[in-house]
Amino acid sequence: MGKFFDKLRQVFNIFLIMLLIVAVSAVFIYFRTDPANRGTTFWISVGFLGFALILETLLASGIALRSNKGRNIPGNFAMFILGTIYFIAVILISVWNAFYNFSVVKYFLIHILTLAIFLIPMLLMNMAMLKLSNSTTRAQQEGRQNMSLRSMRVKNLISSLKASGININFDALEKLSESIKYSDPTPAGSKYENDLDDAINKLESAAPENILTACELVKNALNLRNEAVLNSK
Numbered sequence: 001m002g003k004f005f006d007k008l009r010q011v012f013n014i015f016l017i018m019l020l021i022v023a024v025s026a027v028f029i030y031f032r033t034d035p036a037n038r039g040t041t042f043w044i045s046v047g048f049l050g051f052a053l054i055l056e057t058l059l060a061s062g063i064a065l066r067s068n069k070g071r072n073i074p075g076n077f078a079m080f081i082l083g084t085i086y087f088i089a090v091i092l093i094s095v096w097n098a099f100y101n102f103s104v105v106k107y108f109l110i111h112i113l114t115l116a117i118f119l120i121p122m123l124l125m126n127m128a129m130l131k132l133s134n135s136t137t138r139a140q141q142e143g144r145q146n147m148s149l150r151s152m153r154v155k156n157l158i159s160s161l162k163a164s165g166i167n168i169n170f171d172a173l174e175k176l177s178e179s180i181k182y183s184d185p186t187p188a189g190s191k192y193e194n195d196l197d198d199a200i201n202k203l204e205s206a207a208p209e210n211i212l213t214a215c216e217l218v219k220n221a222l223n224l225r226n227e228a229v230l231n232s233k
Contacts, residue, residue, distance in 0.1 A: 007064040010060075011064050014060045015060075018087065022050070022053050025091050025094060025095070028098070029095060030042060033098045041104055044107060044108055045090075045094035045097065045098075048090050048094070048111045049091065051090075052083075052087040055086070056080070056083040056086075063080055075129040076129075079125055082125075083122070086115070086118035089114050090114070093114060139187055142187070143185035147180055147181060147185055151177045151178070151180040153200055154176055157173065158170055161173075161208070168212065173211070176218060179219070183225070183229075184229045186229050187229075188228040188229045195221045195225070199218040199220075199222075
């Protein structure tokens with residue numbers, strides 16, 4: 001919980017810095033503009049500065065609050081950079097208008113065109129990130145189901161051996177079943193997943209005197225698979 005509030009404070013600090021920049025820019029634009037021209041265009045400047053401030057704060061929170069996830073950080077950071085450039089562009093356009101006094105329509109269209117130039121790429125990047133996130137979620141769901149089925153296969157083997165009256169060290173098999181069940185469900189790649197399945201197949205078909213040896217082979221395959229998952233993150 002402490003880390004969460006630390007991240008919120010980071011976002012709030014960024015917001016305060018940008019709010020200060022917006023305030024200074026608004027004051028400069030106000031006093032630089034002739035009193036006769038302090039009308040609609042000034043409030044257009046303030047409106048777009050406020051929008052840029054909110055947008056950049058949201059993008060900053062996307063980095064701070066998701067930094068423990070890892071996968072979407074590059075995309076979030078790229079969007080934050082685009083947002084920063086847009087924020088600077090809005091300030092420059094507003095200052096530009098303070099010196100040259102564009103008409104309301106022309107000034108508004110300049111802001112709209114600038115917004116489109118930056119917002120469309122950000123929307124496309126966000127759609128790509130959502131697609132990647134959904135794909136990752138589906139892969140984890142499938143992985144979780146696969147690990148649960150593998151764990152159940154070991155449990156079924158334990159039940160079958162006990163029903164046959166075979167006396168072996170079942171603790172090792174019980175621990176193996178739990179290790180499989182609670183492993184990271186993220187797929188590790190076909191090689192490691194297939195090796196684990198092959199090891200479980202050998203365990204199921206092993207003679208009673210070879211059960212514990214086969215159990216060690218499954219454990220080794222599981223460790224390699226989990227290590228591959230860890231290295232992929």
